[in-house]
Amino acid sequence: DAGITQSPRHKVTETGTPVTLRCHQTENHRYMYWYRQDPGHGLRLIHYSYGVKDTDKGEVSDGYSVSRSKTEDFLLTLESATSSQTSVYFCATGFGSTEAFFGQGTRLTVV
Amino acid sequence: EDQVTQSPEALRLQEGESSSLNCSYTVSGLRGLFWYRQDPGKGPEFLFTLYSAGEEKEKERLKATLTKKESFLHITAPKPEDSATYLCASASSGTYKYIFGTGTRLKVLA
Numbered sequence: 001d002a003g004i005t006q007s008p009r010h011k012v013t014e015t016g017t018p019v020t021l022r023c024h025q026t027e028n029h030r031y032m033y034w035y036r037q038d039p040g041h042g043l044r045l046i047h048y049s050y051g052v053k054d055t056d057k058g059e060v061s062d063g064y065s066v067s068r069s070k071t072e073d074f075l076l077t078l079e080s081a082t083s084s085q086t087s088v089y090f091c092a093t094g095f096g097s098t099e100a101f102f103g104q105g106t107r108l109t110v111v
Numbered sequence: 112e113d114q115v116t117q118s119p120e121a122l123r124l125q126e127g128e129s130s131s132l133n134c135s136y137t138v139s140g141l142r143g144l145f146w147y148r149q150d151p152g153k154g155p156e157f158l159f160t161l162y163s164a165g166e167e168k169e170k171e172r173l174k175a176t177l178t179k180k181e182s183f184l185h186i187t188a189p190k191p192e193d194s195a196t197y198l199c200a201s202a203s204s205g206t207y208k209y210i211f212g213t214g215t216r217l218k219v220l221a
Binding site: 031033035040041042043044045048050058090092096097098099100101102103104105 | 142143145147152153154155156157160198200207208209210211212213214
């Protein structure tokens with residue numbers, strides 16, 4: 001797993017509440033990514049980071065924000081959770097020029 | 112717009128029955144083509160990276176190949192433990208984003 005830890009692994013939250021997912025890596029990888037995985041859509045990029053405090057949007061960024069204050073941590077925040085954000089969220093890390101490595105995922109249910 | 116398409120969506124094989132999975136890509140300046148395996152409830156596990164047309168990589172019963180428009184994952188004499196979803200992803204030059212296909216769900220029957 002290339003030293004990638006996601007927390008929490010499972011979460012149930014109510015519509016309208018804020019939610020923060022955490023990704024922690026021990027590999028000193030420069031690039032970090034947040035994806036969501038839904039049936040029929042595969043893995044879709046939400047946001048990514050190319051360095052501390054350097055982030056950019058992916059294809060499905062609406063309703064999500066991210067922060068990276070340290071190389072090892074990348075946070076994904078849902079400011080006001082909606083049912084459409086029920087999904088499995090994966091963090092990935094890499095050097096950017098080669099393959100990315102994934103965490104075990106966070107299953108988020110918004111009720 | 113960069114795009115990755117995988118086929119078939121699902122595949123059932125008998126143990127020992129060889130087959131191939133397809134990944135078609137449309138990328139402006141391919142930087143790399145990646146194959147992953149994903150088991151239920153787990154994150155994708157990296158298998159191969161291919162960088163240029165004609166390149167091949169092998170690992171046990173799996174072999175990945177690359178042309179200018181497609182990549183193939185060949186599975187020779189598969190076993191039930193090869194059952195998983197196989198994902199293909201591309202990365203284009205000038206960006207460090209990985210674009211994934213929707214995957215092929217492989218089931219190998221004993």
